Amino acid sequence: MNEADSNKLASALDQLGLTKKENAEEADLVVLNSCVVRQSAEDKVSHRVSISQEFKKDRPDQMLVLMGCMVGPQSENLRKRFPAVDMFVRPQDFDPLLRQISETNDLDIEGCISNYAQSDPGISCHVPIIKGCDFMCSFCIIPYRRGRQVSRTIEDIVSEASILVHRGVKEITLLGQTVDAYGHDLDENVDLSDLLSHVNEVEGLERIRFLTSHPSFMSEKIIKAIRELPKVCEHINLPIQAGSDVVLERMRRPYTNDHYRRLVDDIRNIVPDVTISTDIIVGFPGESDQDFQDTMKIVEDMQFSKVHSAEYSNRPGTIASRQLKDDIPIQVKRERRKMVDALQQTIQDTNNRRSIGGHHAVLIEGRRKQQWYGRNRNDKLVYTGTNKENLRNSIVEIKIEDSSPWSLTGSVTKTNLG
Numbered sequence: 001m002n003e004a005d006s007n008k009l010a011s012a013l014d015q016l017g018l019t020k021k022e023n024a025e026e027a028d029l030v031v032l033n034s035c036v037v038r039q040s041a042e043d044k045v046s047h048r049v050s051i052s053q054e055f056k057k058d059r060p061d062q063m064l065v066l067m068g069c070m071v072g073p074q075s076e077n078l079r080k081r082f083p084a085v086d087m088f089v090r091p092q093d094f095d096p097l098l099r100q101i102s103e104t105n106d107l108d109i110e111g112c113i114s115n116y117a118q119s120d121p122g123i124s125c126h127v128p129i130i131k132g133c134d135f136m137c138s139f140c141i142i143p144y145r146r147g148r149q150v151s152r153t154i155e156d157i158v159s160e161a162s163i164l165v166h167r168g169v170k171e172i173t174l175l176g177q178t179v180d181a182y183g184h185d186l187d188e189n190v191d192l193s194d195l196l197s198h199v200n201e202v203e204g205l206e207r208i209r210f211l212t213s214h215p216s217f218m219s220e221k222i223i224k225a226i227r228e229l230p231k232v233c234e235h236i237n238l239p240i241q242a243g244s245d246v247v248l249e250r251m252r253r254p255y256t257n258d259h260y261r262r263l264v265d266d267i268r269n270i271v272p273d274v275t276i277s278t279d280i281i282v283g284f285p286g287e288s289d290q291d292f293q294d295t296m297k298i299v300e301d302m303q304f305s306k307v308h309s310a311e312y313s314n315r316p317g318t319i320a321s322r323q324l325k326d327d328i329p330i331q332v333k334r335e336r337r338k339m340v341d342a343l344q345q346t347i348q349d350t351n352n353r354r355s356i357g358g359h360h361a362v363l364i365e366g367r368r369k370q371q372w373y374g375r376n377r378n379d380k381l382v383y384t385g386t387n388k389e390n391l392r393n394s395i396v397e398i399k400i401e402d403s404s405p406w407s408l409t410g411s412v413t414k415t416n417l418g
C-alpha cells in the first residue's frame with residue numbers, strides 16, 4: 001500500500017513538472033514515506049529521517065516531508081522529535097503537500113494534475129481501492145493512522161485501470177487492508193465481486209489480483225467471481241494470524257479456527273485450482289505452548305502456498321499495547337517463528353514438486369541471474385533460462401522441470417499468450 005501511495009504521489013509531482021533525482025541529497029524536495037507496522041520498520045524510518053535532518057543543515061532550502069503511517073492525527077510529538085521536517089503528511093493525504101508545491105512554484109494544481117495513476121507503471125501495478133480499515137485488531141496500528149474504511153467508486157477504479165493499461169500495464173493488483181470488504185461503506189449495493197466484474201471488462205488488461213482479504217468478508221459471491229471471471233487470478237491471501245481461538249479472541253479477530261477451516265474448504269471446492277497464502281503472528285501476548293501448537297497444526301493442515309510470518313511487535317497506542325502484557329520472551333518469539341517457517345518450507349517444497357511436468361502461463365516481469373522470471377496465476381515465482389529472445393512483459397507458457405520451496409523452473413513451450 002505504501003509503495004502504491006509513493007507511486008501516486010510521484011505521478012502527481014511529475015505532472016507538476018518536478019524531475020526525479022536518483023540521489024535524495026541533490027533533490028529540492030525529499031518525501032520519506034513511512035511504515036510503522038512493526039517496531040523495526042519504525043526504527044528504520046526514524047534513522048532515515050535523522051540522516052535527512054543532518055543533511056538539511058547544509059541544504060536549508062531543501063523541503064523535507066515525512067509521509068505515511070508514522071504520521072497520526074496529532075503530529076506535535078513528531079514535530080518535537082524531527083524539528084527539521086517541513087511538513088507531515090498523513091497516508092494518502094497528498095493534497096496539502098501538492099498545494100504547497102504549486103503555490104511555491106506558481107502553478108495551478110487543477111490545471112496540472114489530471115489523475116493520480118502511476119505515470120511509469122511497468123507491467124504490473126497496484127491500485128488502492130479502499131482507504132483505511134473498520135476493524136480494530138488489537139495488535140494493529142493501521143486504523144489509527146489510515147482512518148476508517150472509505151471505498152473508491154467502481155467508476156473511479158475502472159478509469160484508473162484503463163489509464164494504466166494505456167501505459168502498458170497487463171496485471172493489476174487491487175489493494176485494501178480488508179479488500180473483500182470493498183463497497184460495504186458505499187451507498188450503492190456493490191461488493192468486491194461487482195468491482196472484479198467491471199475491471200474484468202477493461203480491454204487490454206490480462207490479469208487481476210487482490211490483496212488482502214479478511215476471513216469475515218470472503219463471501220460465496222466473491223469466491224464464485226474468482227472462478228468465473230477469466231482475468232481474476234486464482235490466488236487469495238487470507239490472513240489467519242493465529243491457530244488458537246483464545247489468541248484470535250485476544251487479537252479481536254472475529255472468527256474461529258473452525259470457521260477459517262470451513263471457509264478454506266469452501267474456497268477450494270468452488271475454485272479447485274486456487275492457492276491460498278496467509279499471515280501469521282507468533283508470540284502474541286499470552287500465547288501458550290498449546291496456542292502455538294494450534295498455529296502449527298493449522299499451518300500443517302491448510303497446506304498454504306505461502307506463510308508471511310511475523311513476531312509480535314508491540315505498537316504503542318494499540319489495544320494490545322494498552323491492555324496486554326508483551327510477555328513472550330524475544331527468544332521464544334524467534335524460535336516459534338523459525339518453527340513456522342521451517343514447517344512451511346517443507347510444505348512448499350512438497351507442493352512445488354507436484355507442479356513438475358505441468359504447464360503454466362507466466363507473466364514475465366524481468367531478468368535476474370541470466371534467467372527470465374515472472375509469476376503464474378497462482379502467484380508462484382517461475383524462472384526460465386532457456387529462452388534468449390526478449391520475453392519481458394509477455395505472457396508465455398512454461399513447462400515446469402524443477403522446483404525449490406520458493407520457485408519453479410522450466411522451459412518456454414509457447415510465447416505471446418498475452
Ligand code: SF4
Nearest residue numbers: 133135137140142177
Ligand atoms: S483488518 Fe488488517 S488493517 Fe484492519 S485492523 Fe486488522 S490487521 Fe489491521
